[in-house]
Amino acid sequence: LLTTGAFAKMAGVTVRTLRYYDRMGLLKPQGHTPSEQRLYRPEELVRLQQVLTLKYIGFSLAEIGRILNAPDFNLRAALIAQRATIGNKARQMTSVIRAIDEAISTVAGEKLDWEKFAGIIREVQMEKNQDFMKKYYTEEQLKAIAERGKNFTAADQVKVSAEWDDIYKTAKKLADKNADPAGKEAQALAKRAQAMIDAFTGGDKSIESGLNKFYADRQNWPAQMQNFVPKLDDKTQQFYEAMMKAHKEK
Amino acid sequence: LLTTGAFAKMAGVTVRTLRYYDRMGLLKPQGHTPSEQRLYRPEELVRLQQVLTLKYIGFSLAEIGRILNAPDFNLRAALIAQRATIGNKARQMTSVIRAIDEAISTVAGEKLDWEKFAGIIREVQMEKNQDFMKKYYTEEQLKAIAERGKNFTAADQVKVSAEWDDIYKTAKKLADKNADPAGKEAQALAKRAQAMIDAFTGGDKSIESGLNKFYADRQNWPAQMQNFVPKLDDKTQQFYEAMMKAHKEK
């Protein structure tokens, strides 16, 4: 039986790590001495190797705990999911690398100036956003949206976001006082919301359905995009949906 | 002049972020109201955009602070370094992806068993280590080292690391009592150390010079490799180097 230090040396990890894994329930020593010293069997090395292997793959310790503590865990499915996660990160990184390369090579002089540099980065970001939006819109739809976006000034942008803010705020008020989603006030609000949607879609119903898919998929939005639209509480969210549904059925 | 909320909305960041950047010295508001409310000029948006752009590239906020607060900072050099860092991470990820793919495809059955899975991952890790070592050794040297490593059992490994532990411990003792690096005790220790080195290099001086380059480059070792060898304090480090130098000159 091995003490913490000896086991740590064998495994090539630190003592702190072993204690942490013990506390997290990832790797419990086989027993303790009367004075509470941890005692590991050499066989525990196998378990530790499993933990380290999964960590190398990029799983979090919590995930590793779930994987190793559930004997019928579907490792294959977990690996496939993890593969996708890593792939996304790697693609993101290579796009950043391309941006840096472009920034470095485009500006040949000693000092690269901020405007060009920032412009290049912005382009890459836009491109990435475009790629992301392909999950919800076809390329033609994206083109149409971009086309209408050209007449869109910063002032317009401020107005639009203020209007949406107000719509959400009003919706929350109505939801809080348990108003009828099909009632007069709610439907007046729904009309305002639909007008905003129509302005964005240009009345194209296929774009609107893409927009709905987009909004429903918020959990998969990148972090940066999350504060793009304020989060509604569950009650308001349900109220809003019922309200829009009633509006559509009229 | 804009309040925190208004400025945050314009920039697409949260109020919390602005306060954090203020505290960190990344983006100070232009002034304050008598009641301590932050006031931002619209021009500060440019500065914030710079921060966000550098963040997107993957710089930490501390690095961004150094970059933006030093007017003559060499941005080009920083970008090139950052590119390398990201490139390493991306390569690491794609190698993990390859490993996962291999694990999934090799084991066709429902359950992939641990042995095969771990074996594949280990191979990838070894490969990565090999790649890393190419910075210090030529391919033939690596081959020669691997060849000698074949006769190396786990028990040998334990012995070797115990001997090095003892060598370092003794070196620290000598350094602490300000012993002469060219003195008798130190030179006896140097002889032991040189014997260990010779056992590893097989007496090949070109391998030994690679080994020295490797040790000198500790800052660039991957994190996992850091506890491979204990860190010496500066005094012991200097003593050790002087001791080995004296030994070589004899």
Next chain:
DNA sequence: AGGACACTTACGTGGCGTCAACGTGC
């Protein structure tokens, strides 16, 4: 007067590193 804003303080996140203060084994 009330609600929408602002402020500071402080805890939580993950995976440990790194003391500090203390007990134990040889």
Next chain:
DNA sequence: CGCACGTTGACGCCACGTAAGTGTCC
């Protein structure tokens, strides 16, 4: 007796999110 080893507890890291409690503007 000394010293290497073990233990728990607690803070630090990073970039904020998320309250809680309080003050301010319109």
